[in-house]
């Protein structure tokens with residue numbers, strides 16, 4: 523089964539207590555695609571500039587990610603720079619240059635029309651809505667967003683939320699979106715806005731899924747109590763960039779790889795999310811996600827089982 527992701531393909535500059543990089547391949551869609559590529563077939567919709575060359579293309583091709591939906595236009599690719607010097611759990615954005623993203627109008631290649639799973643990575647909700655509308659046959663849609671869209675583009679975002687099966691955002695974003703500081707009450711309010719499930723990412727503390735009363739995984743065995751997956755305690759977090767997108771890639775990639783979505787599949791997907799997030803932060807940029815071995819993924823999944831197993 524294939525997942526289509528729409529989002530940023532970018533160059534990032536980051537500084538963390540472990541060091542700095544002035545230019546590495548990044549972007550929400552890139553992290554998502556690499557993480558999900560170990561679990562299912564991935565297709566990407568995005569836009570890049572002339573600075574995106576054969577070396578960057580190869581990163582996708584080596585993971586058999588379909589890049590026919592990445593448009594190449596004159597100009598510079600999206601550029602983001604951030605610092606984690608004050609807080610490893612939350613990036614401080616130093617600079618965002620939209621560049622070629624400014625006039626981006628997503629086009630869906632005909633070959634992508636049969637995609638069953640759609641991930642709307644963190645971009646302008648107007649673009650998220652546009653892609654959702656152009657993919658009427660998808661059977662499951664997950665999405666992400668960030669403080670910028672929540673604060674200044676609330677009406678557009680509200681329309682996207684109505685069409686989501688799962689929204690994956692972090693603690694701060696949930697509280698901001700719901701205007702409520704209590705996580706449980708905030709989660710309820712967000713679920714009232716449309717998504718059938720909400721996955722709240724807590725950085726180094728894991729992630730919690732909240733579900734709608736009106737069931738998520740079909741009639742039978744619906745899950746309404748929350749479920750929490752831990753994050754792996756690590757001695758060194760080299761670069762937290764993309765951890766959230768990698769979590770989403772592991773989570774949705776696993777769901778897409780399974781014949782049906784059951785409550786048990788949803789829970790395991792939360793663990794695959796944590797597994798991919800834990801790999802992402804071990805090196806700068808997408809370095810670690812580019813060269814994983816399927817055996818390592820299964821070993822880490824087993825480690826997560828042990829980490830949270832109760833006799």
Ligand code: AMP
Pocket residue numbers: 530532533534548549550601602613618644645670762763764765766767768
């Ligand atoms: P994460 O750390 O999971 O929140 O994602 C970080 C990635 O998101 C980086 O690789 C950035 O290139 C990308 N990014 C940062 N800000 C934006 C934005 N406003 N729109 C789209 N992508 C962004």
